[in-house]
Amino acid sequence: MLRAVIFDLGGTLMSFGDPALTFRELTWIGLRGLYDYLQERTDSSLPNWQECLIHLDAELERAWQRSLATLQSARIEDILQAAFSRWQFDLLRLGMEGALDRFHAAMQPYISLYDDTLVTLEEFTRRKLKIGLISNTIWPPQMHDLDLQRLGIIGFFAHRLYSSASAYVKPHPAIFKQSLAALQVAPEEAIYVGDRLWDDVGGAQAAGLKGILKEVPQRAENNETIVPDARVRSLRELWDVIDSP
Numbered sequence: 001m002l003r004a005v006i007f008d009l010g011g012t013l014m015s016f017g018d019p020a021l022t023f024r025e026l027t028w029i030g031l032r033g034l035y036d037y038l039q040e041r042t043d044s045s046l047p048n049w050q051e052c053l054i055h056l057d058a059e060l061e062r063a064w065q066r067s068l069a070t071l072q073s074a075r076i077e078d079i080l081q082a083a084f085s086r087w088q089f090d091l092l093r094l095g096m097e098g099a100l101d102r103f104h105a106a107m108q109p110y111i112s113l114y115d116d117t118l119v120t121l122e123e124f125t126r127r128k129l130k131i132g133l134i135s136n137t138i139w140p141p142q143m144h145d146l147d148l149q150r151l152g153i154i155g156f157f158a159h160r161l162y163s164s165a166s167a168y169v170k171p172h173p174a175i176f177k178q179s180l181a182a183l184q185v186a187p188e189e190a191i192y193v194g195d196r197l198w199d200d201v202g203g204a205q206a207a208g209l210k211g212i213l214k215e216v217p218q219r220a221e222n223n224e225t226i227v228p229d230a231r232v233r234s235l236r237e238l239w240d241v242i243d244s245p
Contacts, residue, residue: 006132008194017110033106171203
């Protein structure tokens, strides 16, 4: 018996600028906001924006690839603190919280729900299903929670788990088991919905859940060894998947 539906966030419930922007391009917009904040806060000269962006982008990408290779989580605070040390800038002293606020504020106009996110969460709540969230992210949990609150959906989630607040990233089974324990459901009583085969579908299935792939039009997901339990093109299609035997 199905008791819980656990969702991925970006690309599944929420658009981070797509299809007009890639997530990496959205991050560049955030980094520009952070850069402007630092220019206002220090008398020391920063390198020009282009040099700064190239270095920060490379450090963020390197950290993310390391997380995917090791399945160990990373935090943007640690990455930025180390990256800015190249220019003898101490973000903790200059105000890490304020810098991240500006990073987030610059990106907010591009962060939105998909058209069927709200109605899907309402429908699953009506069916008395527990709703969870597991997201791979280097952003602080409060940053994502502010987006969920601003967009009016934070109250639907019985539990939210961000990898930046965990030791692991998907597809490590521990992060799925942590969510199941918090929701108080067994693996066979839950499904996981995400837009990636390897970390979402493969990770969920390895932890004993059914894994459903939400297909993203601008990106093909192929993996010879991972076969999703179902594929959907929109969240509304989940309703029929759940109703099918």
